[in-house]
Amino acid sequence: MSEQQLLLSQVSIEFPTDKGPFKALDNVNLEMAKGEFVSLIGHSGCGKSTVLNIVAGLYQATTGGVILDGKEVTEPGPERAVVFQNHSLLPWLTAYENVELAVKQVFKKSKSKAEMREWIKHNLELVHMEHASDKLPSEISGGMKQRVGIARALAMQPKVLLMDEPFGALDALTRAHLQDSVMEIHANLGNTVIMITHDVDEAVLLSDRIVMMTNGPAATIGQILNVNLPRPRNPVEMADNADYNHCRAEVLKFLYARHQQVEKESPSEENAEPETPVSDSTSAEIKPFKKRNRVA
């Protein structure tokens, strides 16, 4: 890949709690090239979203920092557009108006009214939503809402597109359609993308690299996997592709191995079955206490 665009350097973050500061992330380091598509994958509660929010500028790292094109990120801004997990469209605005709000804010000085109108339409077309531009979010399906959310983010012409489990709430078929759209858009526009997911197939299919996170607290990057599959990628063909399946297996191995490694602080349960993973929620709830006791 070409020159480095985004750098996360020694990022750690602590949240204040009643029982003292809670360290969610510890020493996260990541370099990203322009146009690269990176997925963050890890178990629930491992701090994937926290990483994304720090890049977005919605959270401030306690130590370390994020540098985009040579400038430190200190606040949120449209050059790091976010596609939120639950679309976050303003329910009182139509699809068009939702995109318009972003376009008016970002291009209020550089585009004329007619140019803005064209740009809004263009972005709705990119996500195949031009037919629903006058619909309110309550009048369209979940997948369509997420498409409009992506159009809104793309319309900001971001340097980095941040997607926080964008398809998490969608059914499998809709999800596949949207993955196709995202691949198509990424191929055409060449945006730098960070996407959070907990779907292994999604991560392998879409990404150039997969960043696998260890479990929290004090989560960090456990392993980075390069996905050297040729693009364009077709999900049906990929199912039989040996490289694809190898990548998939690597991610699964990491998730289950790492998961158990953190799960058992005592060496008693050595090899739990990978087919029966322990529920994420329990591990996320119990571990912080263990860790904190140890620190104290």
Place this chain on the structure above:
Amino acid sequence: MTQATTKTLTASLLPVLPDSFETVRLMFKGMLRSLATPLLAFALFLVVWNSLAARVETSLGQMPGPAQVWSQAMVLIDEHNAERDKEAAFYTRQEERNAEKLAADPAAQVTIRPYTGKPTFVDQIFTSLITVATGFILASLIAIPVGIACGLSSTLYSALNPLIQIFKPVSPLAWLPIVTMVVSAVYVSDDPFFAKSFVTSAITVTLCCLWPTIINTTVGVATIDKDLLNVSRVLRLGWMTQVMKIVLPSSIPMMFAGLRLSLGIGWMVLIAAEMLAQNPGLGKFVWDEFQNGSSNSLGRIMVAVFVIGFLGFLLDRLMLLLQRRVSWDKTAVIR
């Protein structure tokens, strides 16, 4: 013979229109139920009222039953019409006199005097409505911005919350003497546009109906979906744009809940305020009838009670209509 034809008719129709027959039957049943139940309840209420009222003997005579109250309502309307006729007659007389004067001497000074008859029950209703509207609008103009500010800034909220909580439960009767004295001292003018009693009543209404709107607007603004605020942060929306595009639309349901509570309280407060401030509205009507103490007074007061209740209900419906107009969410159930 006729019976037989009807039977065959029904029999021949039934297979053709079983669905529509069924729907009409169900519709009729639904209408009957939605209309009959409240009507029946109201009739029962009238019966109970009538029998209980007959047993209560006061110094002003027997408690009025529904019939007496109805007749008093008619009397009040007649009085209103009579007063209007008198007023019209006064103006025609005045015009005729002035015309005569001018005919005799074109340079004569003619004075046109306004009619100074006493306000009728209907006039008093309108005075009350105008007073409550003034107080309520004034309160809303203060409470909505304050509520939005409190919702946006937790510092401001913690600063103002104790004051809000302390003033919220204060009775209008406690405010009234203070408001009266302040209005007398501050609102001094030789030719006042508003009567002092009106200003006093309206301000008392304002003081009592600020609070629900402030509290509800604050809650509405403070509970905005955090993701929407994050959208605003990512877009770097200006403060004003954020308030207009995100904060206001999403807090409208809570805001209106507060406004409706406020208007309800304002309407109740108004009656008490008018009694004491002698603003010529429904409150003064009730007070005057009470002081008057004729055998018809209780009946006339009961008419006022029903009018106050009915108008309060209408005001609430009016706010609902307004909320439907303003709210973006047309599908929401509004009660």
